[in-house]
Amino acid sequence: MGARRAKGGWGAAVPQNTALEVNPLSDRPGIRVHGEISEVTRPSWERALTELSRHHQDVSYLELSEVAFVDVAGVTALAVTAMDLADGRFVIEAPPPQLSRVLELFWPDLDRIEVTSG
Amino acid sequence: MTSETTDGAFVHPALFYRDEHEYVRRTAAFLTEGRAHGEPMAVAVPGPNLELIRTALGADAEGILFLDMTEAGRNPGRIIPRVLRGFADAHPGGRVRIIGEPVWAGRSETEYPACAQHEALINAAFEGRAVTILCPYDETALTPEVLADARATHPLVMDGDGRQEASDAYDWRAVVDRYNQPLVRPADASAFSFGGQDLPKVRHYAVARASELGAAGARLMDLELAVAELTTNSVVHGGGSGTLAVWTEPGRLVCEVHDGGRLPDPLAGRRPPEPGQIGGRGLMLVHYVTDLVRLHTTAEGTTVRFYLDL
Numbered sequence: 001m002g003a004r005r006a007k008g009g010w011g012a013a014v015p016q017n018t019a020l021e022v023n024p025l026s027d028r029p030g031i032r033v034h035g036e037i038s039e040v041t042r043p044s045w046e047r048a049l050t051e052l053s054r055h056h057q058d059v060s061y062l063e064l065s066e067v068a069f070v071d072v073a074g075v076t077a078l079a080v081t082a083m084d085l086a087d088g089r090f091v092i093e094a095p096p097p098q099l100s101r102v103l104e105l106f107w108p109d110l111d112r113i114e115v116t117s118g
Numbered sequence: 119m120t121s122e123t124t125d126g127a128f129v130h131p132a133l134f135y136r137d138e139h140e141y142v143r144r145t146a147a148f149l150t151e152g153r154a155h156g157e158p159m160a161v162a163v164p165g166p167n168l169e170l171i172r173t174a175l176g177a178d179a180e181g182i183l184f185l186d187m188t189e190a191g192r193n194p195g196r197i198i199p200r201v202l203r204g205f206a207d208a209h210p211g212g213r214v215r216i217i218g219e220p221v222w223a224g225r226s227e228t229e230y231p232a233c234a235q236h237e238a239l240i241n242a243a244f245e246g247r248a249v250t251i252l253c254p255y256d257e258t259a260l261t262p263e264v265l266a267d268a269r270a271t272h273p274l275v276m277d278g279d280g281r282q283e284a285s286d287a288y289d290w291r292a293v294v295d296r297y298n299q300p301l302v303r304p305a306d307a308s309a310f311s312f313g314g315q316d317l318p319k320v321r322h323y324a325v326a327r328a329s330e331l332g333a334a335g336a337r338l339m340d341l342e343l344a345v346a347e348l349t350t351n352s353v354v355h356g357g358g359s360g361t362l363a364v365w366t367e368p369g370r371l372v373c374e375v376h377d378g379g380r381l382p383d384p385l386a387g388r389r390p391p392e393p394g395q396i397g398g399r400g401l402m403l404v405h406y407v408t409d410l411v412r413l414h415t416t417a418e419g420t421t422v423r424f425y426l427d428l
Binding site: 039080083093101102110 | 288317336346397399403
């Protein structure tokens, strides 16, 4: 937002200052996310996942009903974080449809992630 | 060399058959030999041919994976990662045996270059692996050019009587290069030039245009995913910017992304990553969710075009 940056150039052209809105859930362990998960918000998505896994015990919830889009790298970050959990699982609530599509294509048997529609 | 080297070699014959009888006899013999060696086996050929083989094998068909290639290999770009590596990687430890028929008479002129490149790239994808892939070619229905390409993309050729010899025309790299053909966008296609700041904007633009042109539901979601991968690649690896265009042809939606980068690795998008690997899925996703991918890459730039049947 308003940050000055050079245009063009190799690998330097993606603005990394667009943050996702990430808030803790009040009634259960986990986070609620607002925004789009793509190249421009990847750093803040990955920070949120790192933070979540640090506090993870048994089940952590990710409420994604306000996420309009997630790209392959975003789903990859989630899958890899879930695979590295010592135990338990992530429950993904109301994600955008791309999330299940990408999980099914690349991690069809990942039982550390449970997707629920609501 | 040691026998271990021979045992681990990739074997890739083309079978030129003239009729159903030859087709059934040769494919059944190939599978019977595999069964005798206890090899895991898969057959990925067009539906009617699948039935011919299944019927001929009878009870011996048990345990063989049968896939209709017109579905599994609708987009030739996903046959290596999803069908061939998918099966081979699921059976580590010994030789696996596959019949793959990705080229049939109904393949269109737009599809064929991607089919030929796929057949060529199999050689690179399986180099040094204990895998045998037999690729049948219908000698009476396919054109002389297609049959000549098959002699370049297969180190071994077999005729309908089972005589096998080395192909003196084998040169898979030449086929990859020959079909690296310029892609010309129609003058009236809607286009959007983007830089890194515009990644969400260009994706929204593509979705809105595709929706106006008739894409909906799961197809529209797949388009959005594919566009995100290609435009992000342009920004991160392709010089920082690019141009996206969307248009329709009868029965299908076409979308392409052009940028100033070059794609030096012909197997990009066809090497399945390890489950815990961070990158390497972008172009593969495009192959998985679309019906055809055509690619043109030179030192001056790269165009990736994908087709979605509507």
